[in-house]
Amino acid sequence: MSLIEEKRYLRKLLFGFMALLILLTGCTDPNYANNEPESKQTLVIQHATIVDVRSGKLVSDQTITITENKINHIGNSEDVDIPDFAQVRDAKGQYVIPGLWDMHVHLEENYKNALPLLLANGVTGVREMGASLTNVDQWNKSIQAGMTAPHLVYAGMILNGGPADEAPHMVYLKTAEEAREAVRLNAEKGASLIKVYSWLPRSLFLAVMDEAKKFGLPVGGHLPVEVRASEAVQLGFKSIEHLHGLFIATSSIEDDIFENADMSDLLGYSLAEIEASQHYDSEKADKLFRTFKEKEVWPVPTMVTYLNMAKTEIDPRSKYVPTAVQEYWAEVISATPPEQTELMAAINSTTPGMVQKLNDAGVPMLAGTDSSYEMTNFIYGVSLHDELEMLVKRGGLTPLQALQTATLNPSRYLDREQELGTVEEGKLADLVLLDKNPLEDIRNTTSISAVVLDGKLMEKQTLDQSVKTYPVIQVADIKDKLE
Ligand SMILES: [Zn+2]
Known part of the structure; x- marks a missing residue:
């Protein structure tokens, strides 16, 4: 050379x-x-009507420019230049809402089935409310390996007291030191809140509140039956799942219940709540609800929970639910004594009243479903739209307020209003394109045409293809099989 x-x-x-x-x-x-804008992945959604979930205004003929995973620019379609390297999606006649959040789900081992189903239903974020830490590792591993999934925040394992059960998603704590250790383990796994359960003794609840504060983690969940709602919120309790304890807390017989009622199991607790609902004290309620607003406590009604569990047939939309799960549900339904179904129906009939009262008092709420295959008739994603419908039709929310429970309110609860909750410049590009106006009829949130997750456009057809379907079984079929 x-x-x-x-x-x-x-x-x-x-x-x-x-x-x-x-x-x-x-x-x-x-x-x-x-420095190299041309190299960035750009998606342009043209001629869309944007639903401003803050004000309820519709802004027509807008062009949304998405660069990588963020909304870069929004403007009138006639004024916006479209780069020639961009992927363009015409959304003429369609409505764009922020991606929906289901703020109470249990993914557990079902995540491979659940995550595509959630996305196909426009759910771009979930708050997982209790799973084993092994499950947490499994999801994180799959997502890191490239599995398409909604944004995920989670509680890790649920902190409970009482007699130990087999449930792998719960720990049964005996001492304050155990309680503190459980908080630390969840925090180490990346939990974004600590979830407590009904039978955690008050002394351990106090230890959990204290330990969680050290990690900057909020505490929410089932209000433990030994703890009054007024005390919990003063201590900073952040989200009240299933409205547990609120009938007791707003009743004139609260003292009597705390002194005399046996709430050591679900039946005893439920009966106390139903009894308390007959003794509503509006002055007491107003005071409590004011504290909710001051302290930013978020009720999560999960109205759909009682609706699903009171059903005596398999929901016809269970075609998305694996056969083995449907068979399990059919067995549970046929083995459930009518008294229990009646109890569920009774709670189902009292819950909407509390939702109305909270809403009238101006307390914002979060949409959650409690979706899990452990309980009958929960269908990931589908149940969230049912919850939104119930919030409107039975809870008295306007369609806009219902939409807020799954968009704007979660962003506030999560303290991520800068990146989530509305369709605005600078936010994450998590969007749902609808064929019909959701402010006219809340059921229109099901008219999904496409979903954008982290700036990636997924058309309805693609979303549907990623979801498996199964034949829907009848409860009677299982009864025949069992006999
Ligand atoms: Zn739950």
């Missing part, structure tokens, strides 16, 4: 090395991408 050839060779080598360096830093350094 001559000297000139050698120089040329070295230069080539150096050039290649530098190109590789640029490529590598380009992958890891987000600032690099800002």
Whole structure:
């Protein structure tokens, strides 16, 4: 090799090395991408009507420019220049809402089935409310390996007291030290809240509140039966699932119940709540609800829970639910004594009244479903739309308020209003494209045409293809099989 050839060779080598360096830093350094706008993945949604979930205004003929995973620009369609490298989606005649959040689900081992189903229903974020830490590892591993999934925040394992059961998603605590240790374990696994359960003794509840504070984690869940709602909220309790304890807390017989009622099991607790609902004390309620607003306590009604569990047939939309799960549900339904179904129906009939009172008092709420295959007739994603419908038709919310429970309110609860909750510049590009106006009829949230998750467009057809279907079985079929 001559000297000139050698120089040329070295230069080539150096050039290649530098190109590789640029490529590598380009992958890891987000600032690099800002210098090269043309290289960014761009999605443009044209001629859309944006639903402003803050004000309830409809803004027509808008063009949304999405760069990578963020909404970069929104403007009148006639004024916006579209880069020629962009992927363009015409949304003429369609409505764009923020991606929906289901604030109470249990993914457990069902995540491979549940996550595509949630996405196909426009759910771009979930708050998982109790699973084993093994399950937490499984989801995180799958998502890191590239599984498409809604944004996920989770509680980790549920902190409970009382006699130990087999449930792998719960720990049964005996001492304050155990309680503190459980908080630490969840925190180490990346939990974004600590969930407590009905039978956690008050002394351990106090230890949990204290330990969680050290990690900056909110505490929510089932209000323990030994703890009054007024005390819990003063201590910073953040979300009240299933409205547990609220009938007791707003009744004139609260003292009597805390002194005399046996609430050591679900039946005893439920009967106390139903009894308390007959003794509503509006002055007491107003005071409590004011504290909710001041302290930002979020009730999560999960009205659909009682509706689903009171059903005596398999929901015809269970075609998305694996056969083995449907068979299990059919067995549970046929083995459930009518008294229990009646009890569920009774709670089902009292809950809407509390939702109305909270809403009248101006307390914002969160949409949650309690979806899990452990309980009958819960269908991931589908149940969230049922919850929104119930919030309107039975809870007295306007369609806008119902939409807020799954968009704007979760962003506030999560303290992520900067990136979630509305369709605005600078936020994450999590969107749902609807064929019909959800402010006219809340059921129109089911008229899904496409979903955008982290800036990635998924058409309805693609979403449906990612979801498996099964034949729907009848409870009678299982009864015949069992006999
Ligand atoms: Zn739950």
